[in-house]
Amino acid sequence: MAWTTKKRACKALYFSLQRANQYDLLTEFDEAGKLKMKDLLFYNANSSDDLRRQEATILSFRLNNEFVEIYKAKFEDDETEAGSIFKMTELMLKENKTVESLCDVVDACYKFRDEQKK
Amino acid sequence: MPARSILTILLFFISTNLFAQENVKTELLKIFQRIDPKEAESLSISAVKEIFSKPDLLNDIFSKSLGLLEKKPSAPYKFIRDLNLKPKAFQTDSFPVSLGFEYKYDNSWTKNKKTGKSLFLQNYDLVFNGEVAFKKKQNPNNFLESSFSYEGAFMWGGQPMKIDDATSDKIQEIEDSIIERRQRKEPYLDLYQKVNSLITVTDQFYLGIKGKFAFESNQDFTKRQFSPGVLIGFGAKGWNKNEALRYLNILDYPFALIRLLTGTDAAFNVYGATFPSFLFGIDYVIPNKDTVRKTLIGNDDPFSRLRFEVGFKTRVARIGKEVIHFSSNFRWYQELNPNNAIKINKLDRSAFFVASLESYTGLFVSYTTGKLPFDRKNDQVYALGFRYNLGNMKDK
Numbered sequence: 001m002a003w004t005t006k007k008r009a010c011k012a013l014y015f016s017l018q019r020a021n022q023y024d025l026l027t028e029f030d031e032a033g034k035l036k037m038k039d040l041l042f043y044n045a046n047s048s049d050d051l052r053r054q055e056a057t058i059l060s061f062r063l064n065n066e067f068v069e070i071y072k073a074k075f076e077d078d079e080t081e082a083g084s085i086f087k088m089t090e091l092m093l094k095e096n097k098t099v100e101s102l103c104d105v106v107d108a109c110y111k112f113r114d115e116q117k118k
Numbered sequence: 119m120p121a122r123s124i125l126t127i128l129l130f131f132i133s134t135n136l137f138a139q140e141n142v143k144t145e146l147l148k149i150f151q152r153i154d155p156k157e158a159e160s161l162s163i164s165a166v167k168e169i170f171s172k173p174d175l176l177n178d179i180f181s182k183s184l185g186l187l188e189k190k191p192s193a194p195y196k197f198i199r200d201l202n203l204k205p206k207a208f209q210t211d212s213f214p215v216s217l218g219f220e221y222k223y224d225n226s227w228t229k230n231k232k233t234g235k236s237l238f239l240q241n242y243d244l245v246f247n248g249e250v251a252f253k254k255k256q257n258p259n260n261f262l263e264s265s266f267s268y269e270g271a272f273m274w275g276g277q278p279m280k281i282d283d284a285t286s287d288k289i290q291e292i293e294d295s296i297i298e299r300r301q302r303k304e305p306y307l308d309l310y311q312k313v314n315s316l317i318t319v320t321d322q323f324y325l326g327i328k329g330k331f332a333f334e335s336n337q338d339f340t341k342r343q344f345s346p347g348v349l350i351g352f353g354a355k356g357w358n359k360n361e362a363l364r365y366l367n368i369l370d371y372p373f374a375l376i377r378l379l380t381g382t383d384a385a386f387n388v389y390g391a392t393f394p395s396f397l398f399g400i401d402y403v404i405p406n407k408d409t410v411r412k413t414l415i416g417n418d419d420p421f422s423r424l425r426f427e428v429g430f431k432t433r434v435a436r437i438g439k440e441v442i443h444f445s446s447n448f449r450w451y452q453e454l455n456p457n458n459a460i461k462i463n464k465l466d467r468s469a470f471f472v473a474s475l476e477s478y479t480g481l482f483v484s485y486t487t488g489k490l491p492f493d494r495k496n497d498q499v500y501a502l503g504f505r506y507n508l509g510n511m512k513d514k
Contacts (some may be wrong), residue, residue, distance in 0.1 A: 035478075046473075047427070047445075054324060057239070062276040062357070065319075072283060081230055085239060
């Protein structure tokens with residue numbers, strides 16, 4: 001899936017990461033998709049894997065809460081809240097994965113309103 | 119056990135091929151029976167022999183089998199999908215090349231329990247990995263690891279205030295307008311204020327415990343060891359601008375000032391997102407070929423060690439398209455009940471600190487001081503450079 005303004009999953013991720021201050025307000029939508037995990041505030045390359053996992057889990061929990069509460073997203077069939085948080089966390093631990101790749105995981109786990117209407 | 123494992127793996131490969139052969143044979147038999155029922159059996163056998171002597175066809179069948187694994191898995195496929203096997207040739211200095219394989223099985227199960235605004239997230243991870251040579255003496259990496267880890271994280275907060283569907287729609291409409299205005303290079307900050315007035319996220323806390331139990335051995339299990347460890351993690355995020363938590367993030371104060379002075383932030387803004395995270399734990403360490411310990415105390419017996427770690431990362435400034443981040447990490451290790459010789463040589467304790475400034479494009483300056491447990495002396499290292507990612511080493 002491409003990083004596009006046509007998908008609610010991409011827009012929700014863009015704004016949720018911005019609200020969580022992972023990048024600043026000046027970061028444009030197109031730029032955000034290309035950012036790598038190591039460019040986000042939660043990813044500390046100097047920390048141990050254990051500490052990085054902790055930071056990633058904290059952020060993925062908040063993202064999950066935003067998708068469900070603010071965007072009223074439902075889980076895809078066979079997906080659970082714990083599974084979705086875990087999948088986002090696993091991707092976030094890979095320093096060179098992009099926000100666009102994270103959006104693929106989000107899209108695979110959550111059904112946003114634009115998909116629910118179909 | 120190795121012989122049994124090898125047999126199981128070979129059987130897996132052979133059975134995939136045999137299964138395909140049987141299928142093809144059954145289909146051919148149906149056709150040949152219609153033409154010549156007497157010769158059907160022998161014709162189908164020779165046809166199968168002919169077909170399966172062609173590597174291209176075998177490749178095709180194998181790729182179809184792999185395609186099956188890609189599809190929505192049934193229970194047995196699900197298990198196999200997490201198992202990675204890689205045939206391997208081992209070459210050590212004086213020995214001839216020996217065949218063998220590398221295996222890795224990594225599976226995680228997650229479970230959660232949500233009560234009100236808190237979540238108890240549990241993760242069980244089972245890992246088996248190692249390298250097995252058919253002639254064990256020729257295995258240079260004669261090490262198998264089987265580990266089970268449990269991670270339980272209790273998280274609460276980080277919760278947006280409840281909103282109804284109409285408010286959700288309104289937020290999404292405003293966000294669409296923000297993107298449109300940004301694309302048209304029109305002012306958009308007022309729209310962000312509108313969205314922020316509709317959303318309040320509570321402060322978030324994390325308390326986690328991780329236990330790892332690893333069983334390590336050589337490939338015939340004549341040498342084996344058990345290495346457990348426990349870690350407790352604590353983290354907090356001051357997401358809510360109206361709460362005091364973010365102001366306790368004293369490490370961010372100097373950077374909030376720099377951001378203000380460089381115009382990165384319009385006001386003195388302490389980030390709640392950069393609240394440092396902590397880890398405290400106890401490791402059971404099994405020294406491996408530690409000649410220094412062996413010389414000092416006459417053995418390389420296992421020992422217990424306390425461990426503490428804190429990590430902090432924040433934004434320093436934005437200069438044009440470049441964003442500069444500061445990240446630091448401090449680790450402290452203390453051996454429990456160390457031998458006197460270890461104490462006198464200051465090998466019982468180590469502390470390590472690293473700090474770096476790095477830009478989006480990879481330009482970095484870093485400073486490191488202290489030592490990690492395996493370092494022999496304290497070092498102070500300054501580095502200036504440019505990081506470029508040539509591959510995808512940590513990508514997968």
